[in-house]
Amino acid sequence: MKVYKTNEIKNISLVGGKGAGKTTLTESILLEGGTISRRGTVDGGNTVSDNSPVEKEYGYSVSSCVFYAEKDGKKLNFFDCPGSDDFVGNAVTALNVTDTAALVVDGRNGVEVGTQNNFRTVERIGKPLMFVINRLEDEKCDFDNVYNQLRETFGNKVVALQFPVNAGPGFNSVVDVLAMKQYTWPKDGGKATASDIDGAHADKAEEYRMALLEMAAENDEELMMKFLDEMTLTDEEAMKGIRMGMVDRSIFPVVLVSAEKNIGTDRMLEIMSAIVPDVTDMPAPKTTNGDEVPADENGPVSVYFFKTSVETHIGEVSYFKVMSGVLKAGADLTNMNRGSKERLAQINVVCGQNKTPIDEIHAGDIGAAVKLKDVRCGNTLNEKGCEYIFDFIEYPAPKFQRAIRALNESETEKLGAVLNRMHEEDPTLLIEQSKELRQTIVSGQGEFHLRTLKWNIENNDKIQIEYQEPRIPYRETITKAARAEYRHKKQSGGSGQFGEVHLIVEPYREGMPEPDTYKFGNQEYKMNIKDKQEIPMEWGGMLVVYNCIVLRVSWTAWSRAR
Amino acid sequence: MDRMEQGPLTGSYARDVRVCIYDGKMHPVDSNEISFRLAARNAFSTAFRDANPKVLEPVYDVEILLPADCMGGVQSDLQGRRGIMMDMSSANGLERVKARIPLKEMSSYSTSLSSISGGRASFSMKFSSYELVPADVQAQLLKEYEESKQDED
Numbered sequence A: 001m002k003v004y005k006t007n008e009i010k011n012i013s014l015v016g017g018k019g020a021g022k023t024t025l026t027e028s029i030l031l032e033g034g035t036i037s038r039r040g041t042v043d044g045g046n047t048v049s050d051n052s053p054v055e056k057e058y059g060y061s062v063s064s065c066v067f068y069a070e071k072d073g074k075k076l077n078f079f080d081c082p083g084s085d086d087f088v089g090n091a092v093t094a095l096n097v098t099d100t101a102a103l104v105v106d107g108r109n110g111v112e113v114g115t116q117n118n119f120r121t122v123e124r125i126g127k128p129l130m131f132v133i134n135r136l137e138d139e140k141c142d143f144d145n146v147y148n149q150l151r152e153t154f155g156n157k158v159v160a161l162q163f164p165v166n167a168g169p170g171f172n173s174v175v176d177v178l179a180m181k182q183y184t185w186p187k188d189g190g191k192a193t194a195s196d197i198d199g200a201h202a203d204k205a206e207e208y209r210m211a212l213l214e215m216a217a218e219n220d221e222e223l224m225m226k227f228l229d230e231m232t233l234t235d236e237e238a239m240k241g242i243r244m245g246m247v248d249r250s251i252f253p254v255v256l257v258s259a260e261k262n263i264g265t266d267r268m269l270e271i272m273s274a275i276v277p278d279v280t281d282m283p284a285p286k287t288t289n290g291d292e293v294p295a296d297e298n299g300p301v302s303v304y305f306f307k308t309s310v311e312t313h314i315g316e317v318s319y320f321k322v323m324s325g326v327l328k329a330g331a332d333l334t335n336m337n338r339g340s341k342e343r344l345a346q347i348n349v350v351c352g353q354n355k356t357p358i359d360e361i362h363a364g365d366i367g368a369a370v371k372l373k374d375v376r377c378g379n380t381l382n383e384k385g386c387e388y389i390f391d392f393i394e395y396p397a398p399k400f401q402r403a404i405r406a407l408n409e410s411e412t413e414k415l416g417a418v419l420n421r422m423h424e425e426d427p428t429l430l431i432e433q434s435k436e437l438r439q440t441i442v443s444g445q446g447e448f449h450l451r452t453l454k455w456n457i458e459n460n461d462k463i464q465i466e467y468q469e470p471r472i473p474y475r476e477t478i479t480k481a482a483r484a485e486y487r488h489k490k491q492s493g494g495s496g497q498f499g500e501v502h503l504i505v506e507p508y509r510e511g512m513p514e515p516d517t518y519k520f521g522n523q524e525y526k527m528n529i530k531d532k533q534e535i536p537m538e539w540g541g542m543l544v545v546y547n548c549i550v551l552r553v554s555w556t557a558w559s560r561a562r
Numbered sequence B: 001m002d003r004m005e006q007g008p009l010t011g012s013y014a015r016d017v018r019v020c021i022y023d024g025k026m027h028p029v030d031s032n033e034i035s036f037r038l039a040a041r042n043a044f045s046t047a048f049r050d051a052n053p054k055v056l057e058p059v060y061d062v063e064i065l066l067p068a069d070c071m072g073g074v075q076s077d078l079q080g081r082r083g084i085m086m087d088m089s090s091a092n093g094l095e096r097v098k099a100r101i102p103l104k105e106m107s108s109y110s111t112s113l114s115s116i117s118g119g120r121a122s123f124s125m126k127f128s129s130y131e132l133v134p135a136d137v138q139a140q141l142l143k144e145y146e147e148s149k150q151d152e153d
C-alpha cells in the first residue's frame, strides 16, 4: 500500500436512508478500488460493512464501517454510515471527520424521509454534499422524476453530472456531461468504455453541460468572466469550479449508479477523485482553545481518536484521523486528555475488519491501531511539545429513555461496566445512575437504538436485562406558610430520648424579605433572627433555615375577648 | 434537613422552602441530637402538609419537524400528552412546531411520532422547567405513593 500525501486524500461519508443501497455500493467501491476481488451481498450477510453479529441478525447497519479505495492517484476514505435516525450518532462522527457526504438516493422512491433527515444532518454540520442515485437498473426507476424531486426539495444547487441513456432493466449506459462522453458498462458491470455521445442525446447533453458550467463558473470571478466571454470552460476549470462550489455548499452534484450491478461505480470514483474537496480545501478544524489547525504534513504530530470498537479475536480497535504532521509507526505520543504515554507500535489502514500495517499516515488521512493501552474515543494524542486538543463533534441530545436492570441482581455491577464501555463506543448512548429515581437510566436516539443495545448485552456479554419506564423526577413545594410543633419522647428504659421543635415553613422566593411577623389564626409571631443558613439543593431550588427567637406572641382582639 | 430529600407528598425531592425554627424544649438528661432531628423532621412534615403543598413536574421544550400533511395527527397527539403549542413556522418544505410537554407524557414519543408520520417527522427535546401538576394528576400521584408506602410496610 502506497503512502498518500495530504493533498491526495479525500474523505467521504456514504449517508442516506435505510435500504438506499449504501452497503451494497460499498462492496462495489471496494471491488472497483481493487481492495477486494469478490463482492458480498447484504442478503447473504457477507459484506465488508455489515459485519457485526447484530447487523447480520437484523439486516441493517448499526455502526459505521471505514474503508478506502484508490483511484487516479488519490486515496478515497469512505465511511458507510447506518441510515436510520436511531444510529445517527455514527453518521455524526463520520461527517465530522470526513469532508464530503455522498447522499445515496433509492432511484425507485426518490426523496424519502431518510433522504431528508440525512440531508438535514449534513446541513447542520455544514459539509459539502453530492447525491448518488442508485438502482438505475430497477424497472421502477424514473430518473427524470427523481432528479426533479431532488431539485424541488433541495433547490437548484442540485445539478446532474450524468443522465441515463437507458434507465430501467438493461441499464448499462450514461451520458456524462463533466467529461462530455458516453460511458457503457458490460452486462455484469465493472469497467466502463467511454465513447462519443450518441447523436440522439447530443442536444440534451449540451443543455446539461451548459447548466453545469454556469454553476461551476459562479464560484470564481475569473471563471465567470471566461465563461461569459467564451460560453465554455476547460474540463480542469469546470472541475475546479465544482470543487469550490461544493466547499461552500452552492453545488450538490448528482451521479448515477446501480450498486447491485456494479454499473457506474468506477466512473463515480473517478468523479469523486476529481471534484470532491480534499482536506486542504476545507476550513481548518479548531482546537478546544479555538486555534485553527490546518492539515499540515510539516506540522507537529497530532492524532484524534474518533471511534473505538471491540472486534472478535482482535480486541479493541481505535480509529483515528491524523490532524497534523506525519504519524509514523512506533511513534511515542502523549494522551492529552488522560495524561498517559502511548506507543503506537503498529498503525494500519483499514477496510472493514481488514487492517494493513503501514509505515506512515499523513495529515488528513485515517487509520486504526489495535490494543492501545489507554486511549478512549474522543482523545487527542500528540507528539512532545504539541498542545492541541480536539473536541469538535457535537452529538444530538437523546430522545428515548428507559430504566435498565439486570434480571439477575448479582450481575448489576457487571452490567454497569458493560454500559460504560457501550457509552465509550457510542457517545449517543448516555448512562446515568440516578440516585433520585433509584434507577439506571439509559438514553438513546430511539427504540431501535436501545433494542440493539439489549441485543448486544444479551448476546455478547451474556447478561439478561430488562427495560422499564423511567420514574419521573417530581419535586414538591409549598404554596403558603404553616406552623407546627412536635415533641419526640421515648423515655422507657435505657437512656431516654426527648426533643421538641416548633417551626414555621413558607414558600421561598429569591429576593424575598427576611422573616418578620407571622400570623396563624389568632396568634401573631414576631421573629428575631439568630442565624441563617442558605442551602442550595442539589436538585435545584433552595432551603433556607433560620434560627429564631419569638419576641412576642400577641393575641388578636377576638381571642382576648374570650 | 433530610426531609427535603424525600418530600412528604410523594417521596420526591422538595425545593424552595424557608423554615424558621423558633422554639424548642430540652430535657436536662435525655435530650440529644437524634431526638431533636426526629422532632424537627416530624414538625417539618406536618407543617409542609398544612402549607398547601404541590407537586411539580419536569416540562420539556420539544421541537418537531414534520411534513404539513401530518400536522393534524401530530397536534391531536400533543393534546393527549398535555402538550402546549408555543410556535409554528415552515422551513425547507417542512413545518416546525414548538411545544411544551411534561416529561411524564413523553415516554416513547419517538415511536408514536414515527407511526403518526410514517417515519417522516423528527423531533428534539430539552429540559425547560418545573411546573405545577394539575390537581387530578397530583391526587393520582399521592394515591400511588401512599399505596407504595403501604406495600413496603
Ligand SMILES: Nc1nc2c(ncn2[C@@H]2O[C@H](COP(=O)(O)OP(=O)(O)O)[C@@H](O)[C@H]2O)c(=O)[nH]1
Residues within 6 Å of the ligand: A016, A017, A018, A019, A020, A021, A022, A023, A024, A025, A041, A042, A043, A060, A061, A083, A134, A135, A136, A137, A138, A257, A258, A259, A260, A261
Ligand atoms: N435491484 C437493486 N437492488 C439493490 C441495489 N442496491 C442495493 N440493493 C438492495 O437493496 C437492499 C438494501 O441495500 P443496502 O445496501 O443494505 O442498503 P443500506 O441500508 O443503504 O446499506 C439490499 O437487499 C440490496 O441487495 C441496486 O442497485 N439494485
Ligand SMILES: [Mg+2]
Residues within 6 Å of the ligand: A022, A023, A024, A050, A060, A061, A081, A082, A083
Ligand atoms: Mg447499510
